[in-house]
Amino acid sequence: MYQVKLFNKISKAGTGLLTPEKYTCADDFEDYDAILVRSAKLHDLDFPKSLKCIARAGAGVNNIPLDKCTENGIVVFNTPGANANAVKELVICALLLSSRDIVGGANWAKTLAGNGDAIGTMAEKGKSNFAGCEIAGKTLGVIGLGAIGIKVANAALALGMEVIGYDPYLSVDAALKLQRGVRYTTEINDLFTESDYVTVHVPLMDATRGIVGADAVAMMKDGVRILNFARDGLCDQKAIIDGLESGKIAAYCCDFASEEMLAQPHALCLPHLGASTAESEDNCAVMAAQEIMDYLENGTIRNSVNFPNLKVPREAKTRICIMHRNMPNLIAELSSTLAQHGINIENMGSRPRGEIAYTIMDTNSELTEEIKAALKAVNGVIKFRIIL
Ligand SMILES: NC(=O)c1ccc[n+]([C@@H]2O[C@H](COP(=O)([O-])OP(=O)(O)OC[C@H]3O[C@@H](n4cnc5c(N)ncnc54)[C@H](O)[C@@H]3O)[C@@H](O)[C@H]2O)c1
Numbered sequence: 001m002y003q004v005k006l007f008n009k010i011s012k013a014g015t016g017l018l019t020p021e022k023y024t025c026a027d028d029f030e031d032y033d034a035i036l037v038r039s040a041k042l043h044d045l046d047f048p049k050s051l052k053c054i055a056r057a058g059a060g061v062n063n064i065p066l067d068k069c070t071e072n073g074i075v076v077f078n079t080p081g082a083n084a085n086a087v088k089e090l091v092i093c094a095l096l097l098s099s100r101d102i103v104g105g106a107n108w109a110k111t112l113a114g115n116g117d118a119i120g121t122m123a124e125k126g127k128s129n130f131a132g133c134e135i136a137g138k139t140l141g142v143i144g145l146g147a148i149g150i151k152v153a154n155a156a157l158a159l160g161m162e163v164i165g166y167d168p169y170l171s172v173d174a175a176l177k178l179q180r181g182v183r184y185t186t187e188i189n190d191l192f193t194e195s196d197y198v199t200v201h202v203p204l205m206d207a208t209r210g211i212v213g214a215d216a217v218a219m220m221k222d223g224v225r226i227l228n229f230a231r232d233g234l235c236d237q238k239a240i241i242d243g244l245e246s247g248k249i250a251a252y253c254c255d256f257a258s259e260e261m262l263a264q265p266h267a268l269c270l271p272h273l274g275a276s277t278a279e280s281e282d283n284c285a286v287m288a289a290q291e292i293m294d295y296l297e298n299g300t301i302r303n304s305v306n307f308p309n310l311k312v313p314r315e316a317k318t319r320i321c322i323m324h325r326n327m328p329n330l331i332a333e334l335s336s337t338l339a340q341h342g343i344n345i346e347n348m349g350s351r352p353r354g355e356i357a358y359t360i361m362d363t364n365s366e367l368t369e370e371i372k373a374a375l376k377a378v379n380g381v382i383k384f385r386i387i388l
């Protein structure tokens with residue numbers, strides 16, 4: 001029986017796959033095999049020795065201490081693309097919200113209540129306070145052409161915008177999904193100088209923190225509109241507020257609220273709603289639950305952000321899963337350790353990822369405690385698990 005600790009409200013579409021015959025899901029376990037999480041911060045959590053994997057029902061993994069997980073042989077998964085459409089739709093909404101004072105207009109219209117037949121005339125009189133501009137014909141700069149950035153770029157093109165995309169790590173797969181009309185640039189400054197709207201869709205890491213900072217804002221067109229539905233730290237708060245206060249930035253629309261930003265009349269802060277649709281919550285939870293099940297039951301790793309992906313067809317009753325350092329001769333040492341104990345390997349697979357690697361070996365032989373101890377003692381082995 002595996003125990004899965006839930007750190008957020010996770011859709012039943014996913015938790016329902018973790019059937020009671022094999023799994024217990026709860027939020028109050030002490031020792032558990034897996035974590036299923038959305039945005040809860042795990043940096044200060046003491047992981048139990050029993051923890052084997054963490055599945056992030058979502059894209060961003062900056063709420064998870066990746067280095068600590070890798071050092072302890074804990075596999076971290078995310079759910080690439082599972083919430084991309086939900087975010088894309090909210091970004092399209094934000095393009096419009098940043099162009100016209102829809103929220104201000106709707107709030108003002110509510111204040112007309114009680115004026116009966118006069119409401120129509122009053123609305124016509126006051127509406128000019130909420131006028132704006134159209135997005136068609138304007139240029140949108142998309143920073144980050146991953147699952148979300150591609151969808152945003154293609155949708156904006158379909159709405160009649162010119163689109164410039166920037167992503168120094170653009171994959172071939174991603175490039176093939178981009179509509180031909182999207183102009184790709186390798187110079188982020190070109191995107192900053194040419195765009196009427198800038199939208200950010202990169203992960204938050206040291207390299208991307210403040211990617212939209214004071215220098216970038218200074219380069220932008222007067223009256224630029226900036227959207228951030230990725231992570232708060234990607235747009236430097238001071239640079240955005242200075243830009244809003246000077247009028248350089250006409251509007252900032254984001255998925256994160258802070259005291260300072262909420263005080264800005266031309267900033268619109270949403271409470272991290274990008275992935276909050278029924279469809280996206282189901283998609284993420286299903287993918288995350290499947291990743292956990294496949295890893296716990298078969299040792300298969302897919303969509304990991306810290307270990308290599310590996311799937312090996314099961315060809316014997318006992319499966320040995322070993323997370324280890326990527327060092328010369330280590331795999332030979334593992335197999336010779338087994339050979340010294342008369343263990344035959346029926347099937348195996350191994351893949352490296354930077355400094356670490358993952359190896360699966362299948363055998364029909366009995367593994368005694370002595371053999372397990374000998375495998376664990378091989379220099380470079382981080383974690384070792386037997387699946388029967
Ligand atoms: N608001 C929300 O609810 C919500 C929902 C989903 C994702 N997100 C955020 O959006 C981010 C993007 O999500 P995604 O699903 O598109 O992820 P993704 O991994 O598919 O795409 C990220 C892209 O960023 C690119 N990139 C990395 N570093 C870059 C850099 N320095 N400059 C330009 N591009 C760079 C990568 O090459 C990749 O193509 C996530 O990391 C997450 O933080 C927010």
Ligand SMILES: O=C(O)CC[C@@H](O)C(=O)O
Nearest residue numbers: 038039058059060275276
């Ligand atoms: O789970 C959420 O609501 C947000 C998820 C989002 O931030 C992500 O990175 O996928």
